[in-house]
Amino acid sequence: MSPPATRRPLAAVRGVDVPPFYTSRIARRATELRQAGRAVIPMHFGAPTAGTPPGVRAAAARALADDPNSYFESRALIERIGRHYRDSYGLDIDPARIQLTAGASAGLVAAFAALFHPGDRIAVGRPGYPAYRNALRALGRETVEIDLDAASGYRLTVAHLDAVPDPLHGLLVASPANPTGAMLDAATLEALAQRCRERGVRLISDEIYHGISFGERAVSALEVDDDVVVINSFSKLFRMPGWRLGWMVAPATLAPRLSAYVINCFLTPSALAQHAALAAFDDPAELAATVEVYRANRALLLTQLAAAGIDDLVAPDGAFYLYLNVAHLTDDSLAFCERLLEDTGVAAAPGVDFDPVGGHGAIRLSFAVSADEAVRAAVLLREWLERQPGR
Numbered sequence: 001m002s003p004p005a006t007r008r009p010l011a012a013v014r015g016v017d018v019p020p021f022y023t024s025r026i027a028r029r030a031t032e033l034r035q036a037g038r039a040v041i042p043m044h045f046g047a048p049t050a051g052t053p054p055g056v057r058a059a060a061a062r063a064l065a066d067d068p069n070s071y072f073e074s075r076a077l078i079e080r081i082g083r084h085y086r087d088s089y090g091l092d093i094d095p096a097r098i099q100l101t102a103g104a105s106a107g108l109v110a111a112f113a114a115l116f117h118p119g120d121r122i123a124v125g126r127p128g129y130p131a132y133r134n135a136l137r138a139l140g141r142e143t144v145e146i147d148l149d150a151a152s153g154y155r156l157t158v159a160h161l162d163a164v165p166d167p168l169h170g171l172l173v174a175s176p177a178n179p180t181g182a183m184l185d186a187a188t189l190e191a192l193a194q195r196c197r198e199r200g201v202r203l204i205s206d207e208i209y210h211g212i213s214f215g216e217r218a219v220s221a222l223e224v225d226d227d228v229v230v231i232n233s234f235s236k237l238f239r240m241p242g243w244r245l246g247w248m249v250a251p252a253t254l255a256p257r258l259s260a261y262v263i264n265c266f267l268t269p270s271a272l273a274q275h276a277a278l279a280a281f282d283d284p285a286e287l288a289a290t291v292e293v294y295r296a297n298r299a300l301l302l303t304q305l306a307a308a309g310i311d312d313l314v315a316p317d318g319a320f321y322l323y324l325n326v327a328h329l330t331d332d333s334l335a336f337c338e339r340l341l342e343d344t345g346v347a348a349a350p351g352v353d354f355d356p357v358g359g360h361g362a363i364r365l366s367f368a369v370s371a372d373e374a375v376r377a378a379v380l381l382r383e384w385l386e387r388q389p390g391r
């Protein structure tokens with residue numbers, strides 16, 4: 001049947017294009033290889049391979065028996081998060097300032113939408129977590145990328161901020177950062193917060209890797225300034241990435257506005273996840289033991305990769321990633337990761353996800369794996385890197 005004469009072709013899609021996570025291609029191939037019986041070491045996504053802590057799974061099983069089938073916002077969890085700020089940072093946070101979100105991802109989108117106007121300029125470090133840039137782009141906000149380099153430990157400073165011309169409306173910092181693990185000390189965070197105040201720039205602090213550090217503990221932006229928006233999540237330290245649960249802390253004046261955005265865009269996070277997460281704080285020894293595994297993995301990989309000729313190795317202060325310069329071996333980090341996976345079963349993330357400019361010669365390895373996986377990966381990576389032309 002021919003279409004009616006009045007029917008017009010659909011207009012072209014009018015939304016802005018955002019790039020995919022190229023790491024997803026590695027993830028898909030890793031799954032195929034695994035299904036075909038190959039041993040794969042998953043160092044591509046930032047998903048701890050130790051799995052959800054047993055106490056959390058047990059709490060979820062109990063909650064499931066009561067059918068947590070409704071929209072739900074756990075007051076108990078919000079209060080427990082408030083206690084976490086008292087215990088871990090000595091901070092008294094009014095629970096009214098805490099908003100639960102479906103992972104840090106939803107918190108970031110809500111903050112970008114609620115706090116900025118289309119066309120506003122928000123500064124982020126490069127290399128950095130790709131969704132900052134891509135979500136801002138999807139929302140019509142402009143990302144101003146600040147180049148960070150290995151020589152300065154990938155740390156964002158006031159000098160970087162001062163080099164960004166006006167107008168500037170937001171600054172997003174992450175400490176520890178993805179993909180570099182770089183941390184900002186209290187003095188740097190305080191100086192950044194102060195300059196943001198002077199320039200009328202809204203400061204957002206992504207603290208999703210707090211609790212995972214290898215020297216000093218990470219400082220929360222809330223310790224240096226009350227007028228910041230903090231994003232956090234159960235995905236990393238608490239090993240619950242698939243549960244899709246996070247939180248944000250906002251100044252009292254902004255909390256209702258952020259809550260309205262969260263509810264309109266995402267309703268509530270998973271009720272089951274909220275029940276389960278109450279138990280996440282109950283077993284600090286389990287979490288600390290996992291961080292000790294990461295510490296040993298980090299040391300082992302740093303030694304083995306240096307021996308395999310990887311230069312500019314920056315030892316991460318926190319999080320669970322190594323960001324490697326492999327520019328002497330490739331100018332196509334995705335193809336490089338594909339080859340690495342096919343040859344060795346080690347899945348890595350291509351640097352181009354984190355840095356569209358300089359990341360073609362870089363890869364990111366997650367060491368949130370077991371000690372055994374790290375030992376195997378270190379051997380496989382070293383042998384493979386030593387065989388590469390250009391070495």
Ligand SMILES: Cc1ncc(COP(=O)(O)O)c(C=O)c1O
Pocket residue numbers: 046102103104105106129174177178206208232233234235241245246
């Ligand atoms: C720096 C950073 N922020 C936010 C996220 C998103 O985390 P979530 O799983 O809580 O949505 C990630 C995930 O890897 C991340 O690395």
